[in-house]
Amino acid sequence: xxxxxxxxxxxxxxxxxxxxxxxxxxxxxxxxxxxxxxxxxxxxxxxxxxxxxxxxxxxxxxxxxxxxxxxxxxxxxxxxxxxxxxxxxxxxxxxxxxxxxxxxxxxxxxxxxxxxxxxxxxxxxxxxxxxxxxxxxxxxxxxxxxxxxxxxxxxxxxxxxxxxxxxxxxxxxxxxxxxxxxxxxxxxxxxxxxxxxxxxxxxxxxxxxxxxxxxxxxxxxxxxxxxxxxxxxxxxxxxxxxxxxxxxxxxxxxxxxxxxxxxxxxxxxxxxxxxxxxxxxx
Amino acid sequence: xxxxxxxxxxxxxxxxxxxxxxxxxxxxxxxxxxxxxxxxxxxxxxxxxxxxxxxxxxxxxxxxxxxxxxxxxxxxxxxxxxxxxxxxxxxxxxxxxxxxxxxxxxxxxxxxxxxxxxxxxxxxxxxxxxxxxxxxxxxxxxxxxxxxxxxxxxxxxxxxxxxxxxxxxxxxxxxxxxxxxxxxxxxxxxxxxxxxxxxxxxxxxxxxxxxxxxxxxxxxxxxxxxxxxxxxxxxxxxxxxxxxxxxxxxxxxxxxxxxxxxxxxxxxxxxxxxxxxxxxx
Numbered sequence: 001x002x003x004x005x006x007x008x009x010x011x012x013x014x015x016x017x018x019x020x021x022x023x024x025x026x027x028x029x030x031x032x033x034x035x036x037x038x039x040x041x042x043x044x045x046x047x048x049x050x051x052x053x054x055x056x057x058x059x060x061x062x063x064x065x066x067x068x069x070x071x072x073x074x075x076x077x078x079x080x081x082x083x084x085x086x087x088x089x090x091x092x093x094x095x096x097x098x099x100x101x102x103x104x105x106x107x108x109x110x111x112x113x114x115x116x117x118x119x120x121x122x123x124x125x126x127x128x129x130x131x132x133x134x135x136x137x138x139x140x141x142x143x144x145x146x147x148x149x150x151x152x153x154x155x156x157x158x159x160x161x162x163x164x165x166x167x168x169x170x171x172x173x174x175x176x177x178x179x180x181x182x183x184x185x186x187x188x189x190x191x192x193x194x195x196x197x198x199x200x201x202x203x204x205x206x207x208x209x210x211x212x213x214x215x216x217x218x219x220x221x222x223x224x225x226x227x228x229x230x231x232x233x234x235x236x237x238x239x240x241x242x243x244x245x246x247x248x249x250x251x252x253x254x255x256x257x258x259x260x261x262x263x264x265x266x267x268x269x270x271x272x273x274x275x276x277x278x279x280x281x282x
Numbered sequence: 283x284x285x286x287x288x289x290x291x292x293x294x295x296x297x298x299x300x301x302x303x304x305x306x307x308x309x310x311x312x313x314x315x316x317x318x319x320x321x322x323x324x325x326x327x328x329x330x331x332x333x334x335x336x337x338x339x340x341x342x343x344x345x346x347x348x349x350x351x352x353x354x355x356x357x358x359x360x361x362x363x364x365x366x367x368x369x370x371x372x373x374x375x376x377x378x379x380x381x382x383x384x385x386x387x388x389x390x391x392x393x394x395x396x397x398x399x400x401x402x403x404x405x406x407x408x409x410x411x412x413x414x415x416x417x418x419x420x421x422x423x424x425x426x427x428x429x430x431x432x433x434x435x436x437x438x439x440x441x442x443x444x445x446x447x448x449x450x451x452x453x454x455x456x457x458x459x460x461x462x463x464x465x466x467x468x469x470x471x472x473x474x475x476x477x478x479x480x481x482x483x484x485x486x487x488x489x490x491x492x493x494x495x496x497x498x499x500x501x502x503x504x505x506x507x508x509x510x511x512x513x514x515x516x517x518x519x520x521x522x523x524x525x526x527x528x529x530x531x532x533x534x535x536x537x538x539x540x541x542x543x544x545x546x547x548x549x550x551x552x553x554x555x556x557x558x559x560x561x562x563x
Contacts, residue, residue, distance in 0.1 A: 009433060012429075092549075096545070098306050102538060168550075
């Protein structure tokens with residue numbers, strides 16, 4: 001009974017995946033009828049392309065900086081949410097919003113918040129006299145600020161998932177361990193570092209892996225906020241593959257760019273499996 | 283736990299939660315505020331953006347629903363959603379059930395294999411798929427999305443359903459089969475009614491995924507008439523030099539918040555699925 005599902009998935013995930021590899025070794029374009037096998041020419045070409053190299057670097061920066069922030073912030077938030085309080089469900093609902101709402105629409109909200117003329121952030125900064133009357137940061141127009149903006153939006157987007165996963169991990173720790181520790185005289189920090197953190201670590205790893213996969217392969221935030229600009233300074237692998245392969249029509253080159261995502265995904269998958277296996281044994 | 287809890291600790295806790303909740307929800311609050319603001323009010327940099335300097339207006343909502351294709355995009359999204367939900371249920375229910383009953387190494391490996399495909403992102407597959415879609419003559423048709431979306435909804439939903447079916451004891455089905463039901467009959471008459479919660483979760487989850495999907499829709503669809511909400515708003519309403527901020531924010535808010543409320547009821551199920559059993563209970 002599992003066969004139909006497996007066939008469907010193989011046809012629409014497995015086959016395209018191998019097609020992607022095949023395309024990356026060919027000169028296929030959108031309009032072309034046939035295609036020629038050209039070996040590693042696409043890879044040779046993109047490795048010499050400065051925009052590709054910047055995309056590669058940006059992809060890593062976005063994925064790692066935002067996930068570092070996410071892990072630290074999610075841990076703090078999860079600890080704060082662990083306790084029961086009135087109105088918890090509404091807080092949880094608000095915190096989950098960025099994850100649940102379609103990210104393309106959430107990003108438009110940010111596009112407006114970061115607007116070059118009407119940015120509410122700039123208005124507030126000026127009203128609070130935190131910036132001088134002659135400074136007006138162009139959040140999405142300046143390469144450095146654009147990177148910061150994108151990392152902020154990624155962090156905003158991934159924080160809910162990580163928080164909820166870590167919270168689930170916290171809840172699964174048996175209470176008697178804490179009681180025993182308290183009897184033995186362990187204080188808050190001792191309990192945090194010697195009980196909570198070690199026990200939550202495998203689950204935090206799951207949260208991080210998903211975060212890395214989502215941030216690493218995402219192009220939506222970039223597409224909506226900057227389209228890779230200014231001057232391709234914020235391009236990532238996924239968006240550059242899109243602009244090259246679909247907008248530019250060079251399917252082969254685009255596929256080659258996208259395939260650079262694969263090693264990180266494979267590594268994440270292997271790590272995730274190890275966590276899952278350990279959980280089953282334990 | 284945490285015995286040394288004083289009022290100060292509580293205050294800090296509250297502060298942390300308030301700060302994070304503000305960070306998370308601010309863009310949505312901002313969408314709501316902007317939705318009802320006069321354009322003149324929005325575009326006057328001297329005005330305090332946090333308050334209504336001119337009386338609130340419904341002009342942006344009117345424009346959104348009468349002068350843009352927004353209603354059509356909502357309809358398209360729902361249309362694709364319904365078919366994808368159907369395909370997902372037809373494929374994932376039997377698959378999840380057999381994985382739950384298939385004990386031993388093979389079942390386990392098949393299950394993990396299916397889950398892992400969920401990690402293969404659209405951004406690796408969209409280029410070859412665009413060509414496949416063209417070969418099938420489905421380019422610029424909503425059916426292309428109906429065809430492709432189950433490739434990511436089925437793996438995760440199979441995994442979710444497997445968890446649900448596993449907790450139903452096999453004895454119950456066997457008792458039903460002794461009473462003369464076939465295996466299929468036992469499944470339909472006994473197991474399915476007990477898994478309504480699971481099936482409902484899958485329906486909601488699939489629908490959310492369809493609403494969120496962006497890359498495939500952007501790649502396969504070109505006519506504004508056939509966009510889904512997640513692509514129509516950022517590509518079509520942003521086009522040109524004039525940004526219709528009021529309408530855009532209304533469009534984002536309307537499409538985001540109801541689905542978020544629905545999702546909130548089911549969130550624990552998703553987490554159980556996401557953590558691959560690393561979190562129990």
